[in-house]
Amino acid sequence: MSEQIKLSKISTRAPKGIDKDETKGKTLAILQELDELQNLMFAERKHALLVVIQGMDASGKDGLIKDVFGSLNPQGVKVQSFKTPTEEEAAHDFLWRIHKNTPEKGMIQLFNRSHYEDVLITRVHGWCDDKTAKRRIDAINNFEQLLEENATHVIKLYLHVSHEEQRKRLEERLEIPRKMWKYNQSDLAESELWEAYMKYYETVFKKCDSVPWHIIPADQNWYKSYLVATIIRDTLRAFKMEYPELKE
């Protein structure tokens, strides 16, 4: 099990001295390589990639999906957003709707929120007691192990914004017409529960670490995209893939 992480001690910004324009240029080059790697992955059909994207409201999950995965071939990328469970979903175990959406070999599957909400928002609001949470955490670990054993590589990302940056972005949703559709009345109330969320996130990072978490400083979108593109690229490179030869 990992050491206890204190999110408040981890920077939400790029280290000093990192140049924005230079980094954007690097990201572009990485995305070009990613495009090639994804084509190879789709052709080879030996590996699947599941990218779990977690973060507070307005931490930039949607933007990340567009910026890093928007230039890839849509035939090889699927996105699933997990919201309040439907009646049918709620009538099953919490991993049922998740498992249905895991990727087949050759594919990249993005989860916009995930099974982790079942030990985050539910705990913050007291819909899930500690005992249930413990059982779920064990189930999540077993589930992720099952995936890893079956050529589905899991990448878990936490988009780490500061409370201040989050407030700024939520306010924009009230002011900029193009962003208003993203606003939910519950957002501001949830934002008030920041400390509780941080506590349960820290628990998740500690207890669900057999597949490691990446804490991504996310106050600056250009730095966030650069880090995530790098992680995805390095993961795909490590698959050491090859184009299949002619079928007989």
Add this chain to the structure above:
Amino acid sequence: MSEQIKLSKISTRAPKGIDKDETKGKTLAILQELDELQNLMFAERKHALLVVIQGMDASGKDGLIKDVFGSLNPQGVKVQSFKTPTEEEAAHDFLWRIHKNTPEKGMIQLFNRSHYEDVLITRVHGWCDDKTAKRRIDAINNFEQLLEENATHVIKLYLHVSHEEQRKRLEERLEIPRKMWKYNQSDLAESELWEAYMKYYETVFKKCDSVPWHIIPADQNWYKSYLVATIIRDTLRAFKMEYPELKE
């Protein structure tokens, strides 16, 4: 019902005098507008778009998906490829697997092949008799009408390549390592059935025209992408969408 189309009389290339580089520039500008329109569509959630992509092997369906839809937000675009039905799919009516994959409002759904294969490849090989084909054609027309009546706009594309261009592309799959994975031994045998395919395609264009078909000259990828991007852009523009105001 439309007049009878003769595919052999329709050009598979751009009209003379159309400049390649200029057209590519126009396509880029259209794709930028599309990006904005898709964002709006996703926010508004009043319209769904279903793009049915048909064409012979190597007519450029995969490339079209990448070139025209690859720059859009993956959160708003889904792709479904329809191959030989699985056992479960074959145990249902032919529209069952199709209907399951129609888009919800706000989304763009691409079909790489579709329900039309059930009156194309099946007829070419005699797996489907004329009486069954007639019933299926009626069912397809009713089904597409149902979609149109429920805010799901259907765009049907036929990628029109010449037999010569197809042969050239299939040969490349035997020669270029990066393309070998796309090769199927059956491709060349299917290519020999060209005339039968053209006949049944022409029937489909005539009988299934309440939602119109777009015959896209597809020997040149740059022209194909330009035409399709234009059709999608014009369709979305016609929705006259607006960003939703703040929810109460």
